[in-house]
Amino acid sequence: METGTDKKLPTHFGRMNDPTASAYVKGACGDEMEFYLVVANDILEEVLFFTANGCDDTKAAGEAAAEMAEGRKVADALGISPGKVYDSIKGDIPEEGRHCSILAVITLHKAIADYLLAP
Secondary structure, eight states: OOOGGGSOOOSSBSOOSSOSEEEEEEOTTSOEEEEEEEEETTEEEEEEEEOSSOOHHHHHHHHHHHHHHTTSBHHHHTTOOHHHHHHHHTTTSOGGGTHHHHHHHHHHHHHHHHHHTOO
16 A cells, blocks of 8 residues: 555755756646756756645656756757656656646746746
8 A cells, every 4th residue: 555655755856046047837727836957068967846836746747857857958858748757657647637747847948948048
């Protein structure tokens, strides 16, 4: 029997004091997500996400997107899609939680845009 303590805790969850780039998005469901990036030599060296009011599905999608992005080149991280995120966690979240992967990827891409558009 699985209990709440048996679930894998996110390793990319938290806020960052001095990121290279960041973004905030409020999803249609009301969940809010933030992404923080440390970029060096065009590589996403550190990726964190945060949600204060997000459900477990939002947290799972944020973790999956952050895990996929960390260590990748910026251009490669832009290839992360909601479908890829959902496919990586679909055993952990129900079909009705699919929109959480969209929220995670939109927020990640917005943080990447913050980096790319910085003066």
